[in-house]
Amino acid sequence: MANNLMLVKFFIASESIFFIMLILAYVNFHGSVTDGPTAKSSLNPYVTGIFSLFLLASSFTVWLAGKNLRNKNHRMMKFWILATILLGATFIFGQGLEWAGLIDKNITISRNVFGTTFFTLTGFHGFHVCVGLLMLTLLLGLAMFGDFKGPRSDAVECVSLYWHFVDGVWIVVFSVIYLWAFL
Amino acid sequence: MSSRIPIVPENTEPLPRLRENEGMLSWVASVDHKQIGIMYLICCMVFFLIGGLEALLIRIQLAQPEFGFLSPEVYNQMFTMHGTTMIFFVVMPFLIGVGVYLVPLMIGARDMAFPRLNALSFWLFVFGGILIYYSFLTQSGAPDVGWFAYSPLSEKPFSLNKGPTYWALGLLATGIGSVASGLNNVVTILTMRTPGMTMRRLPLFVWMILVTSFLLIFVIPIITSAFAMMLLDRLLGATFFTPAHGGSAILWQHFFWGFGHPEVYILILPAFGIISEVIPVFSRKPIYGYEFVAGSTVAIGLLSLGVWVHHMFAVGLGDVTNLYFSFASMLIAIPTGVKVLNWVATMWGGKIIFATPMLFATAFIIEFVIGGLTGVAIASVPIDWVVTDSYFIVAHFHYALFGGSLFAIFAGVYYWFPKFTGRMMSETLGKWHFWLTVIGFNLTFFIQHFLGMMGMPRRTYTYHDFPYWGSMNLISTIGAIVLAVSVLVFVWNILQSLKRGEKAGGNPWNAWTLEWATTSPPAVHNFDLVPPVRGRRPLWDLAHPDMPDEPDAKVV
Ligand code: HEM
Ligand SMILES: [Cu+2]
Numbered sequence: 001m002a003n004n005l006m007l008v009k010f011f012i013a014s015e016s017i018f019f020i021m022l023i024l025a026y027v028n029f030h031g032s033v034t035d036g037p038t039a040k041s042s043l044n045p046y047v048t049g050i051f052s053l054f055l056l057a058s059s060f061t062v063w064l065a066g067k068n069l070r071n072k073n074h075r076m077m078k079f080w081i082l083a084t085i086l087l088g089a090t091f092i093f094g095q096g097l098e099w100a101g102l103i104d105k106n107i108t109i110s111r112n113v114f115g116t117t118f119f120t121l122t123g124f125h126g127f128h129v130c131v132g133l134l135m136l137t138l139l140l141g142l143a144m145f146g147d148f149k150g151p152r153s154d155a156v157e158c159v160s161l162y163w164h165f166v167d168g169v170w171i172v173v174f175s176v177i178y179l180w181a182f183l
Numbered sequence: 184m185s186s187r188i189p190i191v192p193e194n195t196e197p198l199p200r201l202r203e204n205e206g207m208l209s210w211v212a213s214v215d216h217k218q219i220g221i222m223y224l225i226c227c228m229v230f231f232l233i234g235g236l237e238a239l240l241i242r243i244q245l246a247q248p249e250f251g252f253l254s255p256e257v258y259n260q261m262f263t264m265h266g267t268t269m270i271f272f273v274v275m276p277f278l279i280g281v282g283v284y285l286v287p288l289m290i291g292a293r294d295m296a297f298p299r300l301n302a303l304s305f306w307l308f309v310f311g312g313i314l315i316y317y318s319f320l321t322q323s324g325a326p327d328v329g330w331f332a333y334s335p336l337s338e339k340p341f342s343l344n345k346g347p348t349y350w351a352l353g354l355l356a357t358g359i360g361s362v363a364s365g366l367n368n369v370v371t372i373l374t375m376r377t378p379g380m381t382m383r384r385l386p387l388f389v390w391m392i393l394v395t396s397f398l399l400i401f402v403i404p405i406i407t408s409a410f411a412m413m414l415l416d417r418l419l420g421a422t423f424f425t426p427a428h429g430g431s432a433i434l435w436q437h438f439f440w441g442f443g444h445p446e447v448y449i450l451i452l453p454a455f456g457i458i459s460e461v462i463p464v465f466s467r468k469p470i471y472g473y474e475f476v477a478g479s480t481v482a483i484g485l486l487s488l489g490v491w492v493h494h495m496f497a498v499g500l501g502d503v504t505n506l507y508f509s510f511a512s513m514l515i516a517i518p519t520g521v522k523v524l525n526w527v528a529t530m531w532g533g534k535i536i537f538a539t540p541m542l543f544a545t546a547f548i549i550e551f552v553i554g555g556l557t558g559v560a561i562a563s564v565p566i567d568w569v570v571t572d573s574y575f576i577v578a579h580f581h582y583a584l585f586g587g588s589l590f591a592i593f594a595g596v597y598y599w600f601p602k603f604t605g606r607m608m609s610e611t612l613g614k615w616h617f618w619l620t621v622i623g624f625n626l627t628f629f630i631q632h633f634l635g636m637m638g639m640p641r642r643t644y645t646y647h648d649f650p651y652w653g654s655m656n657l658i659s660t661i662g663a664i665v666l667a668v669s670v671l672v673f674v675w676n677i678l679q680s681l682k683r684g685e686k687a688g689g690n691p692w693n694a695w696t697l698e699w700a701t702t703s704p705p706a707v708h709n710f711d712l713v714p715p716v717r718g719r720r721p722l723w724d725l726a727h728p729d730m731p732d733e734p735d736a737k738v739v
Contacts, residue, residue, distance in 0.1 A: 003296050006370050014362055014400045021408035021438065025423060028434055110420030113429040120415060120423075 004154040005161070012165045015128075019169050022124055023176055026117040030180065036112040039181035042102060051094025052174055055129070058087035059167040062136075062160045072150035074143070081140045084163070088133050095126050118177065125173055128166050135159045214298035216283050217705060219305050221603060223280025224596075226309060227273050228674070233316075234268035235670055237261045242627070242663035245656050248648040258644035259327035260346070264315075266330030267350065270450065271357055272312045274588045278453035279304075279364050281595055282392040284603070286368060288698035288705060289386045291377030291713040296370040300363050307360030315353035318346050326350035329642060331443065332413070334424035334435040339417055348417050351410045358403045358410070365399030368392055377697070379716030386696045386719075387470060390477045391456030394484040398449050402488075406442035409435065433498060440491035448487040450584060452480060454591030455522060458544050461594050462526050464694045465541035466533030469720060469732065472525045479518035486515045496567045505564045512562035519555055523548060538692075539613030543594035546621055550586025554579060557632070572642075575635025581628045593620070593673070600677075601691045605703045606684030612676035619669030626662025630655050695720035 030039075065080035099119075102108075109119040139159055142148065148156055210218055241261050244253040253261065283301060287294055295301045318325045323344030328337040337347045372385070372393045385393075413435070415421035422428035424435045455476075463470045470476060492500065492508035526548055535541065557579040561567045570576065593616075600608045634655050639646060646652055690699040699722055701710050714725050718732035 003370050003374055006374065007297065007366055010366050010369055010400055014366070014404050017401055018404035018408050021405055022412075025408075025412065025434065028431065029429070032429065034429075109415065110422065113422055116415070116421040116423055116430070120412065120421065124411070 004158055008158040008161050012162065015165070016169075019124070019172075022117075022121045023172065026121050026176060029113040029117050033112055033114045036114070037102075037105075037107045038114050039118065039177055042105065042107050042114075043178060043181065044098075045178040045182045048094065048098060048174070048178060051091050051098075052170065054087045054094070055091040055167055055170055058084045058091070059164055061087060062163045066156060066160050069148060069150045069153060069156050074149055077148065077150070077156075078140060078143045081136055081143065085133060085136050085140065088129055088136070088163075092126060092129055092133070095122065121173060121177070125166070125169055128169070132159070132163050132166050135162070214294075214302045215707065216287050216295050216298065216301060217709075219301055220280050220284025223276055223283060223305060223308070224603075226312070227277040227280060228677075230268055230272040230276075230312060232670070232674075234265055234273055235667065237265040237268065239663055239667055241265060242660040244644060245646075246660040247657070248646055248653045250645060253644065255644045256324070256327065259642075260319075260325040262642060263326045263329050263346075263350075267315065267326070267354070269584070270330060270446070271354060272308075272315075274450050274584065274592070275361065275446075276308050276357075277592055278395070278450070278588070279308075279361065281457070281592075281599070282368060282388075282395075282453060283364065285599065285698055286371060286389055286392055287375070288602075288701070288709060289389050289696050290372065290375060290380055291697050291710065291716065292371065292375040293709055295367050296375055297367050300367050304360040304364040304367065307363070308357045311353040311355070311357030311360070313353075314356060315349055318349035318353075321345055321349070331439055332435075333439075334413075334416075334430075334432045335426060337413065337435075338425045339420075340425065340427065348414065351413050351417070355407060355410045355414075358407050361399050362403045362407075365396040365403070368396035369400065372396075377713045377716055383474075384716060384719045385477075387459035387473070387476055388453070388456035388696075391452045391459070391480050394480045395449050395452045398445050398452075398484055398487070402442050402445040402449070405438060406446075409438035409442070412438075433495075436495050436498065437491070440494040444491040444494065445484075445487045447580075447583065448483060450588050452483065454547075454588040455480065457591045457595040457598070458526060458547055459522075460694075460696065461540050461544040461598050462529050464598075464692055465536045465538060465544070466530045467536070468529055468533040470525065471528035471531075472521075473719060475521050476525050479521045482518040483515060486511065486518070490515065493562050493567070496564050497571045509562055509564050513559055516555060516559050523552060523555075538597070539608070539610060539617055540594045540598035542614070542617045543590050543597065546617070547587060547590040547594065550582055550590060550624070554582030554584075554586055557582065570635050572640055573635035574631040574639045574641055577641050578628050578631035578635060581631075585624060585628070590620075593617075596677075598692070599698075600680065601687030602698055602703050602705070604681060604684075605687055606680055607687050607691060608680040608684060609676050612672055612679070616669055616672045616676060619665055619672060623662050623665030623667075623669055627659050627666060628662070630658050630662075634659075690722065695722045697721055700725075 061080045061083040065077050065084065068074075068077040068080060099122075102115075107115055109115050136159060139148070139156060142155075147153075210222060213219060213222075240253060241258070244250055244258055244261075246252075283295065283305075286292075315326070324346060326332075326346035326349060327344070328342055328347050328350075332347060332350065335341055372389060376385070412421070412423040416423050416425065416430070422430040424430045424432055426432050459470060459476055490508055490512040492504060493512045496505055496509075526544075530545075537545075557575070561570060561576065561579060597608055597613055600606070634652065637649075637652070639652060646656075687703045689702055691703075692699075697710075697713065697716070698705075700714050714721050717724050717736040720732050724731040
């Protein structure tokens with residue numbers, strides 16, 4: 001059934017609009033902070049950059065999982081799904097560290113428009129990563145019980161499509177928040 | 184009939200469904216698109232009565248200058264809840280519901296592509312409605328900041344009560360449901376058509392639902408994200424839309440109308456679809472210029488995305504911006520005009536049968552043209568500066584929404600009621616309903632054009648005793664009471680016809696689209712056999728093999 005894939009593609013298109021709006025809100029207020037923290041004064045592009053690499057790598061591993069599914073290599077598929085989960089979780093861990101550090105310095109969502117737009121944008125992205133992790137874990141669990149023997153599975157393809165999307169959104173978010181402030 | 188081909192089964196695994204005679208539970212648990220469609224219609228009817236009651240209270244308060252029937256606080260809640268209800272819980276779900284019921288039947292499918300998702304959409308809509316109306320029971324009362332919830336009025340410092348929070352949460356839930364049904368419709372229409380049903384043979388109603396569904400997918404997230412931001416502002420102290428803390432109130436307006444303008448096309452395109460089905464059948468002629476009717480829909484859908492600033496001419500965004508958006512708004516009149524011409528050309532020289540659906544469809548054309556003309560007028564910046572936020576605007580959008588969408592909905596109910604229930608609606612009561620609606624509607628709203636030009640502002644709970652204002656408002660209120668009576672006649676007609684309407688049979692109107700090829704109401708599995716589709720009017724081709732619409736078409 002091609003239906004499921006089509007559904008996910010249009011769903012991703014819809015979610016893209018959602019993120020574009022959050023990004024527009026961030027862009028709209030960029031540079032309008034007159035006092036209090038800004039991206040430049042409070043973020044660390046290197047640490048976040050390194051944690052971003054984990055997320056980018058997970059796009060690669062999820063692709064490998066799909067490839068092994070098509071080759072009917074059940075064991076390796078499970079391995080690469082697990083690797084994807086670990087990489088994604090590391091990214092979320094990094095985001096948690098970053099947030100905790102900011103909140104320690106009393107930079108919160110209610111501090112000023114930078115805080116408002118920063119936490120909203122990264123928060124909704126992190127939420128999407130968590131939903132993806134949940135679905136990947138579900139896939140892994142089902143695979144343990146013998147599902148997804150290949151060569152095709154809508155579930156695996158849909159989740160990996162979604163995961164690539166979450167990754168792509170992060171590239172844009174990272175560029176808008178970090179590269180814009182520090183380059 | 185030997186030329187019939189068996190239906191292609193889509194759902195290989197049977198869907199979980201309770202057997203008949205299990206009462207209410209079989210409805211609550213249903214994933215059948217027809218049952219879900221009917222539930223949409225019933226819920227919309229209930230919300231329509233509630234929203235209508237609110238409108239009546241508003242009009243009674245305005246019947247006399249300096250009247251004290253409602254307190255200002257209650258008045259604010261009434262106009263907010265009336266607008267919100269009519270747009271999000273009556274017209275929009277009604278059109279979605281008719282679509283859910285008819286789309287699979289019209290394309291010869293067994294059900295929607297994702298029946299469970301379909302049920303989820305419906306229940307999210309119900310949940311959102313309950314959430315919003317629950318706010319009446321809270322201490323602080325219902326939302327009272329208008330259906331556009333302009334900031335900073337809707338922000339914490341100005342609105343400490345919980346109403347706007349409930350408003351955003353409820354609409355968030357229904358919005359997610361609407362995206363889901365948009366997705367479901369698109370996949371269903373693109374992948375589940377019966378063999379032979381090419382895109383160029385799609386019934387026009389299905390075309391319009393398709394374009395509307397694309398709008399749902401791409402436009403609802405605009406407002407969903409804005410709702411999320413508003414909720415963060417109200418609940419966590421974020422400052423997106425509070426200028427006092429660095430936020431931007433104009434940004435809310437951009438986000439709201441970036442959604443809000445396309446939304447009015449979500450409310451009117453399926454209505455165009457209904458009209459495009461009804462007019463040919465009751466004129467006994469194929470639609471004139473099918474390609475133009477379908478194509479102009481796509482044009483309208485695309486254009487509607489780029490005109491939102493015409494709701495913000497008075498903000499002061501600068502002449503260049505205003506000029507561009509004024510011009511773009513006026514462009515929409517072209518594809519809309521094309522549609523009107525096609526409908527009129529379809530009626531031209533036809534053997535018109537003025538049954539109730541056709542009466543409403545004809546009135547639709549006239550009322551909607553008035554709404555469209557005032558629309559073009561206010562798309563011109565200087566005129567808008569004069570009449571914006573006055574009763575002229577109220578008149579404009581009621582001609583578009585009531586005279587347009589709602590008249591089409593009435594036409595649709597009379598047209599498809601036999602299909603939904605197996606019984607005809609009473610023509611006598613239908614004619615009463617029609618005339619009372621036409622008279623009440625024009626009495627209520629036409630005069631508001633003049634009130635607006637004389638400067639009566641909207642969203643104020645009373646007015647001074649200026650010359651003629653009292654009498655003109657009284658006329659408007661009398662019109663509203665006539666409308667209330669007409670709605671009662673409508674409800675009575677539905678209830679009576681359900682019990683003792685005459686039996687409809689499969690195809691009482693001699694119509695041509697596939698939903699009429701099965702029994703009324705359709706069996707659980709929709710069709711035993713789907714007739715072959717060789718043209719745009721499969722049932723015509725079946726009945727007149729000697730003069731088919733597309734003489735040399737083959738079944739694919
Ligand atoms: C030819 C097409 C149309 C044009 C050029 C047009 C133009 C406009 C303009 C310029 C406004 C803003 C007035 C103001 O606030 O100062 C407006 C308001 C409105 N229009 Fe239209 N319109 C058109 C069709 C429609 C349709 C089809 C609908 C609904 C089905 C509709 C519903 C509304 C509503 C609800 C408002 C009021 C929004 C509010 O402020 O609460 N219009 N229209
Ligand atoms: Cu508009």
